[in-house]
Amino acid sequence: MQRAYGPSVRRRRLNVRLRKYREQRGETTGQVARALGWQQTKVSKIETGERKKVTPEELDGLLDYYGEHSPEVREALHECARLGNQRGWWARYRELLPSGLPDFEVEASVIKTYECQVVPGLLQTPDYAEAVFRANLVRSDQEIAKRLEGRMKRQEVLNRVDPPEYWVIVDEAVLRRTVGSRQVMAQQLRHLTHMAARHNVNISVLPFDEGAHPATMGSFVIMEYIDPMDAGIGYVETPTSSLYVEDPAEVSELNSLFAGAQGAALSPGRSLTFIGDVIESLEA
Template sequence: MEHRLPYSPSVRRRRLSAELRRLRESCGMTAAQAAGRAGWPQSKVTKIELGERKNVTVQDLAVLCEVYGVHDPKVREALEKLARDAKQRGWWSKYKDVFTDLLPDFETEARIIRTYECQVVPGLLQLPEYIEAVFRGGQVHEPDVIERAVAARLRRQEILNRFDPPELWAVLDEAALRRRIGGPEVMRKQLQHLIHMAARHNITIQVVPFGAGEHAALVGSFVILDFPAALDPSLAYAETYTASLMMETTAELTRYNAVFGHLQGSALSAAESVKLLETVMSQLE
């Protein structure tokens, strides 16, 4: 049986942009020079290379290939396929009222997902009852709004159950285990679910205990996404009340990777973390 993994249109758009930028730079051209030869405004070339132009047409690619001297039909065909893939819509487009960012899009093609959560269980590991309580957050919402939010997050979790799933490395602050989201019974089920998920070959769960004191991630939660293809650089993601930030510069990623490394050092081992989960669960009874 053939297993076809879903792909991320946003990842393909980034890859197309990076490849076109590489082709331009290999010719020793500036964006202004390339635009001049193509008969375009410079802003068009810049937007394509920044991934801000979602619809890069076959005609656009043909013009750029002529400008950059790309005559290999296989290279042109590969660029056209990236452009076609980048225009597709993923399942998450049906939940635009729930998702305010492209995290589910990028998660689809990530090879490794590293996440730190200081207040709640990571979204990829949440049970439906827990998700509902998180979205309510002490506020009153219409039932259909909550239902869509739960459905969207459960759909997002399917990447962990597919053929050849990504590796998930989750570091949680002990506060995320102690906070009784949804009440004792919901938390008991959620903690048992974490213990169950921690037994999977592709999932590692570590807990930073209160006893660790200060640590490198006191500022807040974040996610780091690593991709299998060399043309797809890693991303760091952080969420605020009003915006979601996607960071991809070398300096930003170096910082986030260092922080995650320090967190691993502050956290209990995977086996010790499961024991703490069991302890917290027993204290709920």
């Protein structure tokens, strides 16, 4: 499968590089804007990503001002600007995937997930995912079908020739909560055991017996990247919105929470045995 790219990742890479250039000069966005004859908000919005499109002329103006004359670097940054303006496959599901999470998943080299409620979306079977979507009683059959199609398409990130390392910690509640039916649940848990056999997928169960643990705050995702310009990013969902965590200190805190939960969880081998026992109880 051909590797996709994340427009948001490219925009973020460009924004970070431009901000570093400015900071190295010890200037404010207002000073840069005045030197270029721009509005201060224009420079600020380019750096924060609020301005989605940066034209070749604008980028050349910034790079000339910052003294970046390397042809290789300029070409790479122009590519970031160009690809950042394009749209990934998930654009057709944009109204159903408003968080833009696939933008960041497709280029991640490592994805770490702690989930306390349901099986992570990248590991859901079609029947399980449909049951999760139907739990929202106001969704139409048409919307559910499109959400399901997008969910299955999103899972292809794990089927690439060079898939990301996927580290998953699921609370025991995820395994015990019957979603759909006992049959749907057993099928879903068997799918987890099959996915855990892949070289890049590691699944651990955090049992009830562990009591309180570092990640009791709730579910979250951490994504890491190979390119040094792409800092790790966290993702947290709430009932009404989603939040990206980009501050290095806060991402570090999420990594500490994940490590703490991992320390409290069963090893991948013992987790498979645990999941197998739950499957047996469902099929009894």
